[in-house]
Amino acid sequence: MPRGEDARKPNKAKPQATRNRGAAKSKRRAGKSERSTKASSKGRSMSAQPALLAGGNPQIAKADGDPPVQAYIAAMPGWKRDVGRRLDALVVRSVPHVRKAVRWNSPFYGAEGQGWFLSFHVFTRYVKVTFFRGTSLRPVPPGGTGKDARWIDIHEDDLDEAQMATWMKQAAATPGWGGLNSGRNPPPRNRFGRAGLIAVTSLRPAPRRVIPSRSEPA
Numbered sequence: 001m002p003r004g005e006d007a008r009k010p011n012k013a014k015p016q017a018t019r020n021r022g023a024a025k026s027k028r029r030a031g032k033s034e035r036s037t038k039a040s041s042k043g044r045s046m047s048a049q050p051a052l053l054a055g056g057n058p059q060i061a062k063a064d065g066d067p068p069v070q071a072y073i074a075a076m077p078g079w080k081r082d083v084g085r086r087l088d089a090l091v092v093r094s095v096p097h098v099r100k101a102v103r104w105n106s107p108f109y110g111a112e113g114q115g116w117f118l119s120f121h122v123f124t125r126y127v128k129v130t131f132f133r134g135t136s137l138r139p140v141p142p143g144g145t146g147k148d149a150r151w152i153d154i155h156e157d158d159l160d161e162a163q164m165a166t167w168m169k170q171a172a173a174t175p176g177w178g179g180l181n182s183g184r185n186p187p188p189r190n191r192f193g194r195a196g197l198i199a200v201t202s203l204r205p206a207p208r209r210v211i212p213s214r215s216e217p218a
Contacts, residue, residue, distance in 0.1 A: 050075040053105060057122040060102045068102040076122055079156045083127045087120055087154075090161060094168040109168075115176035118168065126153040129164070132177035137170050148177075 050058040050071065058075035060068055073084040084107075091098050091109050099110040103119075110116040120129045134141050134150025143151035 052077065055123040056080070057105055059105050062101075062103055064099075064101045066100050069100045069107045072102055072105075072107050076127075080122055080127050083154055083156075083159060084120070084122075086159060086161065087127075087129065087164070090165050091118065091168055094165045095172040098172070110176060111172040114172065114174065115178050117171040117174065117176035120154075123153075126155050128153055131167060131171050133171065133174050136174050137167050141167065 050060055052075070053059050056077045058072050060072045060075070069088065073081060073088060076084045088107070095109070095111060097112065099112060101108045101110070103116075106119045106121045108116045109118045116132060118129065118131055120127055128143075128151050129141075130149055130151040131137060131141055133148050134144060135148055137150065141150035141152045143153065
C-alpha cells in the first residue's frame with residue numbers, strides 16, 4: 001500500500017471520535033442542567049413553606065378569601081392543624097356565606113353587613129379563639145376582662161364543638177369589628193398581648209379627677 005494512503009487513514013477516523021466526544025459533552029451538560037433545574041425547583045418549593053413565628057404561628061400574607069385561610073391551617077404545626085380544620089368547618093356550617101380573610105397572620109371570619117366576628121391564632125400550647133364582641137355572647141367565653149373581646153384557649157382534646165357553634169352563630173348575628181374590607185388598622189391593643197390576636201379591647205384611661213384648690217382664710 002502506498003505510504004501516502006497509510007498516512008491518511010488516521011485522519012478518516014478522527015471526525016467520528018470528535019463527534020463521540022461532542023455527544024458525551026452534550027449529555028453531561030444536559031445532565032447538569034437537569035440537576036440544576038431540579039435543585040432550583042426544590043429550593044422554590046421549600047421556600048414556599050410559610051415561616052412559623054413565635055409560638056408556632058404561621059406567617060401568611062394579608063389576603064381575602066378561603067385560599068389564604070387554608071394555607072394558614074395547612075401550616076399549623078402538629079395537633080393544632082386538626083383544631084384549625086375543625087374550627088374552620090364549624091364556622092362554615094354555622095354561618096352561611098361567611099367571609100374569610102387573613103389579617104395580621106391570623107384567619108378572620110366575618111358576616112356581610114356585620115363585620116369581623118372571630119379570629120384564631122396559634123400559641124405554643126393552645127389555639128386562641130377570639131370573639132371580637134365576646135361580652136355579648138351567652139355564656140360569655142371565659143378569657144378576657146376588657147370591654148368587648150372575649151376568648152377561649154383550645155387545647156388538643158378540649159374543643160367543645162356544640163358550644164363553639166352556638167357562640168359562632170351568636171357572634172355572626174352581632175355587629176362585629178370593622179368592615180370586611182378593613183385591614184389598615186389592627187384592632188385596639190390589649191395590655192396582655194398582641195393587637196387583635198389575644199384580645200380585641202378598647203382600653204381607655206380613667207378620667208383624671210381635678211380637685212379645686214381652696215384658699216385658706218386670712
